[in-house]
Amino acid sequence: MTLLLVSVTNAEEAHLAVEAGADLIDAKDPAAGALGALTPATVAEIVAAVDGRATVTAVCGDHLRAETLLDSAEAMAATGVDMVKIGFVPDLADARVIRAAGRLLGTRTKLVAVLFADLVPDFGLVPVLAEAGFHGVMLDTSGKSAGLLSHLSTMRIFGFVSTARTCGLISGLAGSVRIADLPAVAGFGPDLVGMRGGVCRGGRRTSALDPDLVRMAAARLRAMPCAAQAG
Numbered sequence: 001m002t003l004l005l006v007s008v009t010n011a012e013e014a015h016l017a018v019e020a021g022a023d024l025i026d027a028k029d030p031a032a033g034a035l036g037a038l039t040p041a042t043v044a045e046i047v048a049a050v051d052g053r054a055t056v057t058a059v060c061g062d063h064l065r066a067e068t069l070l071d072s073a074e075a076m077a078a079t080g081v082d083m084v085k086i087g088f089v090p091d092l093a094d095a096r097v098i099r100a101a102g103r104l105l106g107t108r109t110k111l112v113a114v115l116f117a118d119l120v121p122d123f124g125l126v127p128v129l130a131e132a133g134f135h136g137v138m139l140d141t142s143g144k145s146a147g148l149l150s151h152l153s154t155m156r157i158f159g160f161v162s163t164a165r166t167c168g169l170i171s172g173l174a175g176s177v178r179i180a181d182l183p184a185v186a187g188f189g190p191d192l193v194g195m196r197g198g199v200c201r202g203g204r205r206t207s208a209l210d211p212d213l214v215r216m217a218a219a220r221l222r223a224m225p226c227a228a229q230a231g
């Protein structure tokens, strides 16, 4: 089945999200951007709070230049998370940076690249990610005023998921996904769907996590037909 990734800001939210049925806990500061990074200390607290009950991922920061991106990825890998998510923004990060990240960290942790649906994503990078040793690739949105489905055609999203699968990568879809969107988003067959705003009070990604919404999202996904397992 398609797994539910929920972005959390601290250990308490991580615990609530796991209890409510999230499969992956994603350490992130939504107030600092689409891939806003928490401090390594907070990420380590989240890892401890999850205590092996779910896969833990952490993001490295938003719109970072190559050197800063790699330093941050290394710091996040050292916290003990299961996967490190690295955002690749056109002009700031390209195939050279992907290969550098793979060399630096590919043997130490699972790497998941994030491409942005609203920043002209280059799906030609997906095979490069696989060759560089990445574990997975996600599509998210950099801006949060419109969701994933309003930026790319269904054909392109299907193409993304199927290219990732052909290359042996797990795939994820995110970007202002609401609970009502889950059947459509999971229908593309990704391994995971990522949510923050859609499971927060008032639908605002910078508000507190609402465990009841996480529970509803997890139940909605479990009722959907199966895709490959992430992990």
Ligand SMILES: O=C[C@H](O)COP(=O)(O)O
Pocket (backbone or CB within 6 Å): 005, 007, 026, 028, 140, 141, 144, 174, 175, 176, 177, 194, 195, 196, 197, 198, 205
């Ligand atoms: O990785 C998942 C993201 O945190 C999704 O955030 P969002 O649902 O607010 O766009």
